[in-house]
Amino acid sequence: MPSSGKIVIGQIHAYESQKPMLKLEYQYKDKTETGNLVIKLRTHSDQDESRVITLATGIKLNREFNYLIHLSPGGALGVSAAGYQWDSQISATWRNKPLYFKAGVYVQDNTGYTSEGGQVTFSKLDIDHDK
Template sequence: MIDLATWNLTIPVGTPAKVIDTPRLVDGYSDPYFRSGDNLFFWAPVTGSSTSKSEFPRSELRETLSDGTLRNWTYPEADHRLKAVLKVNQVPSTGRIVIGQIHIYQDKGPLLKVEYQYDAATKKGNVIANYRLKPGSEDITVVIAKDIALGKPFSYEVRFSSAGYLNVSSQGYSWGKQISSSWKNKLLYFKAGVYALDNAGYKNEGGQVTFSQLDVAHTQP
């Protein structure tokens, strides 16, 4: 069973989108957008509501402490890791969903978005890293792994060292980059789930994923 004691959950309901706190998640919270147990199920329809800093719907976990307090960190304080095993069950018509992030506290423009991008012609998807070298800079896109079918389990891992080295790996492929030191004082946090990069269509269109493993660690170098 995946430990939910260090996460809260945003679901695409209400304006702005509703947040389910950590203690409630641990007690076994369930709704049409999220279910827990041996696996974690996430559903974000394109008709769902969004957060105040976004235009797209999400069913997504965000790092916290066990009492529900938001957990934010700076990269020099530890070596940071997010590891997941999941399968993508459905994508919106754009073919794009975000399945993991390093976000920046109270600001737009995450440092990293791990995306699954589906090609309807080939019926396969790629794992993509979209990262920002500096705060506020444009996204740089890197393909990490290719040819992953809907419904096929795959893994990804994000490592961000205390020295500012960012590494993303998936399915035996790995990419890394030294990130600008201008990030070093920014408060960051991990996110994971499904963030559908689409907000137009019918209520049965959206992003749906199932995680069988989700682990976060912050260890002293």
């Protein structure tokens, strides 16, 4: 685990943009030895700062859980993980942006030691695209 305790495990990005619409991030807390799953969301494409929503708390390291990110053509966004669900509507400003989903291990730490890293195991990855 990086010293920041933060690893992004899922995202929605816009092509040629450095500001993702959504990040699903695990945030480990040394004090409790558990982590939270948070959603970092920019509901409008011109928004600079993300809104942070805590989706689940108390998730132990090495605990297996599922997550699902769903975005409808009409802008209905749903995120479920570890038995919790959160829904919202995104702005039409995203409608003409070419969006794509990412799953992986994106360590959110630029200050720790170079020997630090993160590890996530995906046992199944499924992508559906409906228009």
